[in-house]
Amino acid sequence: MDPAVDGGAPGAPTREELVRHLVRTRIAGEVDTPRQNNLKHYRQLAAGDAYFKLGLSFERDWEFGDILDVMAKMCGVSPDPRHQWGTDTIDPERTVDALEAAAGLIAGVARDGGNVLVATGHPDALMETYRSLLDAMTGAGAIGLTPAAGFSYGVRRVGDELPTRTLEWHGGVGAVGDGVRLRHSHDPFAMRAMLKELEESDGGGFWPDLVIADHGFAGAAAQAGIPTIGFADCNDPGLFVGAAEGTVAVAVPLDDNVLPSHYRPMTAYILAAAGLA
Structure with a gap:
């Protein structure tokens, strides 16, 4: 097997x-995000839930x-509203198309x-x-931005806390933590503070x-008019709707929570397409 697609050497795979x-x-392809979770989130977005x-x-x-139509066209989920349970899909060809579009933006900046966040x-x-991605861009002359370090905010209430x-x-990449470890977050507040x-x-x-981000980091940046590459799972319809309206420059469909090593061939592919390998 080619080491580039086996998570080993950093050589770029072919498409x-x-x-x-x-x-x-x-x-x-067939991803771990359940179909019922996808549909629930689409309904919550349709209801106007700010979180989504x-x-x-x-x-x-x-x-x-x-929203289901957008997700079928841009992400590759099943377009059939009768498909309520079980697995759902992300079209890998759409993923690679979006990666190539992202590489074009990365190469230009x-x-x-230019400045990248x-x-x-x-x-x-x-x-x-x-x-x-950031290291390759700054190595080629881009400037990485790291504003608003230490900005804090309260998140949705959990119990009485x-x-x-x-x-x-x-390493130049922003994330939010709880004082012990970095945490998963959908919130736009830190990006707005930046x-x-x-x-x-x-x-x-x-x-x-350029902003390279996901979840609320990406949405808040795009809303501010910044060209934004947003990585998004099939249960996060907000960035795809934003892309459909032209606010998000590129929405990359992928499962956003697999092993970090699994993304290495994808990263190598982006950098090669951007001329930064």
């Missing part, structure tokens, strides 16, 4: 090899059927020495991928030319 790898590791808007404000109201709500899974999340930077600080500093001279 065909990457598609097979995505399916084998369930980054795409991921920091975005849509141009119109989106009905459940419209790296070539021009990278953050994740899935630090356990995606931190390594984002750090590799109001947990606090604090923005931390690790952008507020950047807007107010140096006359806005450090405004991002």
Whole structure:
């Protein structure tokens, strides 16, 4: 087996090899996200739940059927509303198409020495991928931004507690933690704080030319008008609806919570396509 698609050496796979790898590791193809969870989230977004808007404000109201249509077209889930339970799918060809579009944006900002901001709500899974993309971009001349370190906010109430999340930077990649470890997050609040600080500093001279992120980090950046690459699972419809409206530049469909090593061939493919390998 090619070591690039077996999580070993960093050589870039071909498109065909990457598609097979995505399916084998369930980054795409038949994924672990249950169909019933997908449909529940689509309904919650249609009901206007801000948690599932991921920091975005849509141009119109989106009905459940419209959201399902977008997810079928952009992500590759089953378009059949009668399919209520069991597994669902992400089309690996759509994933690679989006990765290639993302590589084009990454190449342009790296070539021009632009500003890039990278953050994740899935630090356990995606931190390594984002750090590799950032390192390659800054190595080519881009400037990595790390604003608003230490910004804190309270998250949704859990029992009688109001947990606090604090923005931390690790190798240039932002994430929120609870004082003990980095945490999964859908919230847009830390990104909004980052952008507020950047807007107010140096006359806005450090405004991002590109954001690479997921969840609310991506949604809030796109809503602010920044070209944004948003990695998103099939149960996170907000970024795909944002892409359908033209607010999110690229929404990359993938299972966003597999082993970090499984993403290495995908990362190598992006960097090769961007001319940064």
